[in-house]
Amino acid sequence: MPSAAAVDPQSGYCAVTRTFHSLRAPIPLPPPSPPLSFPAFAFSLLPSPLPAHAAFLDAATGEAVPFPAFLGQGYGLTETTAGFCRSIGVEESRRIGSVGRLSPGAEAKIIDPGTGDALPPGVPGELWVRGPFVMEGYLGDKESTSEILDSEGWLRTGDVCLIDKDGFLSVVDRLKEIIKYKGYQVAPTELEDLLQTHPGIDEAAVVGYTDDQTGELPVAFVVGRSGSNLHEAHIKDFVAKQVVHYKRIHRVFLVDSIPKNAAGKILRKDLAKLALHRINAKL
Template sequence: MSSRIFRFKSRFRSSSVCIREKSVWSSDRLIFSPCKDIEIPKLTVDQYMFRNLDKWAGKTAVVCGQTNRSYTYEQVYKKSRTFAANLRRKFKVKDGDTIAVLLPNVPEYPIITFGILAAGGVVTTMNPIYTAYEIERQIQLSDTTLIITNEELVPTVKEALKLAKKEFSIISLNITQSLPEGTVSYKELVEDNHADLSVLNGINRNYDDVAFLPYSSGTTGLPKGVQLTNGNIVSNCEQQNTELRQYEYTTESHQDSTLVILPMFHSYGLGICMLHKFSAGLRLVTLPKFQPDIFLNALLEYQLQLLYLAPPTVLFLGSFPEVTKKHIERVTCVTSGGAPLPSADIQRLFEKAERDIQFCQGYGLTEASPLVSVTPMGQKTYEQVGYSLPNITMRIVDGNKNNLGPGEVGELLVKGPNVMKGYLKNPQANSEVFVDEEWLKTGDLAKVDETGLITISDRLKELIKVKGYQVPPAELENVLKEHPAVLDAAVIGVPDPVAGERPRGFVVFKPGFKATDEEIIEFVSKRVAPYKKIQQITFLNEIPKNPSGKILRKSLKVEFCK
């Protein structure tokens, strides 16, 4: 392939930026990032987050967009260290212990996260709308030894501990409410002025140690613990600070603000919105959930520059009558991820703004910490997901793992310092997701042009995407089979104008057993988070499967989703 020079326009510089002076395609059809490779600092996440503390110690680090409760960077640092010391002394946390964070987006989230890491622990994040059954399963799978939650969720956590037959402490975020019985006060732990910080001198964690343990369904199947090391997270943060950077540098006179409405328990909200933007000194404005009036008030009050959103929120901004150009007049960049977004929805957003906002689409997955690619600033390619980040190598392969060339569609494989260590205690899943022990199979069909521009064509994976959340069919099928009348089950995603997709179930009864669809739907609803709820049940004599027993979901879609 001929040598090329790639230039991306940038709002941060007076001229275009020279990125890589060679072709992104190698002779053996490996695809390199058009960005120059970078050196990754060998730091732990908590060291990395505060490496520039002296530059912005007094600036606001995080503020609640609903209550205006806020903390400066210096306060986050000091409180997280105090919290860490108390975790070591009062709860006997040891290096590598897993601690669960079960919270909505609150300004205390970074304090808790960095406190756990500073104490030598591993953070496993949980969805606050999980049922007791879902919490119990993650407790068991992750070997959780301590959990931090808020007052409203304490009863659910206690029920989960009973299901798990475990007894350990619950730390309750008693910021605005009284302390629930049988829990420990978070407030007292972080406001302890007599905490002995010397205990932190004994922490022995390094770049290669696991820092985060989110749970992902991968390309198929039940949720698995994704082992993200300090190096994975630090790499992905550094990869976003290069030519593909979307923020202005924080200085004495300037600080960009970003909305954190994407949930921080999810890799998108955690890795891109919270961890990376905190590491760069931005102001994080948190909202616990999407509520139209509160969301719009936050846009007006906090004059945000960066919006990281899922497609339904972009659609809301472009179509909700009460949204005006005033709400987004300071916004310099909107980035959408989690699912494809049609150009028509983007154009409606531009019409509301009465100008062309920089709009970027990104691509990633939990197993990549999570960002793999993003649209460069100044580029208007709304059907693509941009270029891969520096230090990432890609392949497009056919069914026999042969490398394909520019413009050819195949499965996307990625390799880089941001790719996970592997799934926790799951060698079979690791053997299935890695090719040659180093190439991560994304489960997505893609094509890459000669310049490295990536288009996601389709999903190989069977995950159902509900409002950007991943819903594994296998998980719902297991729940359906727990019903005493159900012999076999299948679940597929069906189109939904609001959510993108919704789960639909298919059930085969045991001989002599019957149940109504309402009874089965209610049975499942009690055991799963609201976005996973099955909306419709169809009864069949048998579930279509191939000779090896794999459910033929495409056959179900062809027959029942016309």
């Protein structure tokens, strides 16, 4: 069994201490009885806390046929050539919101983007990672390489993450998408997840709107569910009751859809331009 990851309580530096005594192939499963027919069964994820347990659903009855498997989380970048963080086994996979712990040979630390200082466990900042899996650089582009890799081999991921005291990594947001309000950092995805717990909201996206006094203000674009009766004041109050003051939504725009690219990623630049247009139109 892997041992606990070592996390320095002051610097937040995390080095893997996993040790594996043996590896073996999964135990073969007996054939199902009766045999599964894919026209009649569909592979699906049953509603449950992440990671979900897999099951086959009978297309005729909707009943679940138990399937002995679980889904784990993992994390990696193109620049790391592979995933360097993952959950192993059922217990680690029950850490909801975590992508697991470091793989063998990996080192990581969380850095304050403003000061460059290492942060302690539980505090979000930019994830830096080092190990033999990290690329040597971008071919023929020394400038871009120097922007992402330092002289000691640390790769700046550009992701805002946190590492807890047990060494489990959670991804918060992309650094470039963080909203900066009076020196505070606000993760759009945190507010989007909160907004989507509202029974009348189908989809939500949050972006920063430039403000002379605060730097940026969080504004939300919301798609309502069919038959819902949403109002800006109600939505702002819904969020304000559940977050600290600097994470409050300052404007809400009701829209028919959220612009996304082919991969389903929210087009935040388009929304920022739309917010600017709508706010200026009201001035």
